[in-house]
Amino acid sequence: MTPDQRQQFFERLQAANPHPGTELHYHNTFQLLMAVMLSAQSTDRRVNQVTQPLFEQLKTPADVLALGLPALESALRQLGLYRTKARHVYATAQILEQHHGGLVPATREALQALPGVGRKTANVVLNVAFGQPTMAVDTHIFRVANRTGLAPGKTVLAVETTLLQVIPPSFLNHAHHWLILHGRYICRARKPDCGLCPVMDLCATGGSLV
DNA sequence: ATCCCGAGGG
DNA sequence: CCCTCTGGAT
Numbered sequence: 001m002t003p004d005q006r007q008q009f010f011e012r013l014q015a016a017n018p019h020p021g022t023e024l025h026y027h028n029t030f031q032l033l034m035a036v037m038l039s040a041q042s043t044d045r046r047v048n049q050v051t052q053p054l055f056e057q058l059k060t061p062a063d064v065l066a067l068g069l070p071a072l073e074s075a076l077r078q079l080g081l082y083r084t085k086a087r088h089v090y091a092t093a094q095i096l097e098q099h100h101g102g103l104v105p106a107t108r109e110a111l112q113a114l115p116g117v118g119r120k121t122a123n124v125v126l127n128v129a130f131g132q133p134t135m136a137v138d139t140h141i142f143r144v145a146n147r148t149g150l151a152p153g154k155t156v157l158a159v160e161t162t163l164l165q166v167i168p169p170s171f172l173n174h175a176h177h178w179l180i181l182h183g184r185y186i187c188r189a190r191k192p193d194c195g196l197c198p199v200m201d202l203c204a205t206g207g208s209l210v
Numbered sequence: 211a212t213c214c215c216g217a218g219g220g
Numbered sequence: 221c222c223c224t225c226t227g228g229a230t
Contacts, residue, residue: 024226040227046217047226080215080225088228118228138226156227180226189224190220213230220223 001149001166005202009150010171012198013178020177022128024048029104029129030096031055033111034064034089036121042079050078061102064093088116106130120156124176133172135163140183141176147187149204 001009024035025048038047054075058064064072073086092114096102104125105111111122123136137145137156145151145159151166153159167175186193194200194207 022226036226037228039225041215041225043218043225045225078216080217081227082214082216084214084228116228120227124226136226139224140226176226184226211230214228216225218224220221 001202001204003166003168006150006166007168009148009199009202010168010175010178013182014171014174016198017178017181020174020181022124022177025051025055027055028059029125030060030102031058032129033092033104033117033121033125034058036124037089037092037116038076038079038085040085041081046078050076061093061096064090065097085116091115092117104129119160123160127173127176131173133164134176135160135167135172136176137163138180139189140187141179143189144179144183144187147192147205147209148199148202 024032024039024044026032026035031051035047035051038050058067069086069090072090073083076082076086079085095114096104100110106126108122108126111117111125112119120136120138123134126132127134127136137160142156142159145153145163151159151162153162163175171178186197192209194209197203197207200207
């Protein structure tokens with residue numbers, strides 16, 4: 001894809017979603033971190049169903065510790081990987097309480113040192129909560145980048161590096177959500193809706209997946 | 211490479 | 221039944 005095509009690509013995704021943002025529900029940075037941790041291999045729709053009642057009680061790491069691990073695990077039962085997620089969220093709350101004054105750290109190093117927080121989750125928090133121009137490559141973005149030819153790569157890190165190089169700077173801050181929304185609703189994994197795709201003429205598949 | 215692991219869609 | 225969903229740890 002040429003630089004001009006990439007410019008077109010994001011201009012059209014922007015036109016389709018003028019004010020993109022995460023579809024995860026949260027009221028503060030700690031809840032954002034928790035919601036992103038819970039979103040692994042789960043639809044954010046289900047994450048929101050789980051967090052909607054839960055976040056009325058859990059507003060701080062101390063609230064998580066007060067709830068206790070067994071009750072937390074029980075509250076997360078509807079999510080896949082729920083035992084692992086409960087353990088990680090609880091252990092993360094402990095560390096935030098003991099070493100970060102109950103706050104979510106704003107550096108990649110400190111974030112990825114938290115149990116259950118890897119590069120992708122750290123990138124989301126750094127971008128959404130702290131406004132940094134990171135590129136969190138999730139299942140949607142990995143697929144869209146490869147399928148369209150925007151940023152082909154065999155690993156998520158390779159795709160992340162390429163995306164940071166090829167995305168026009170003015171689009172970088174919101175590129176994460178534009179690519180996610182495109183992958184979630186149009187460039188779907190199983191049955192992509194090329195008929196509704198605003199960038200079909202720029203795509204490496206040329207709409208041949210329909 | 212494998213495990214974790216519920217729910218929805220096809 | 222199989223595939224997929226804003227992954228991370230071992």
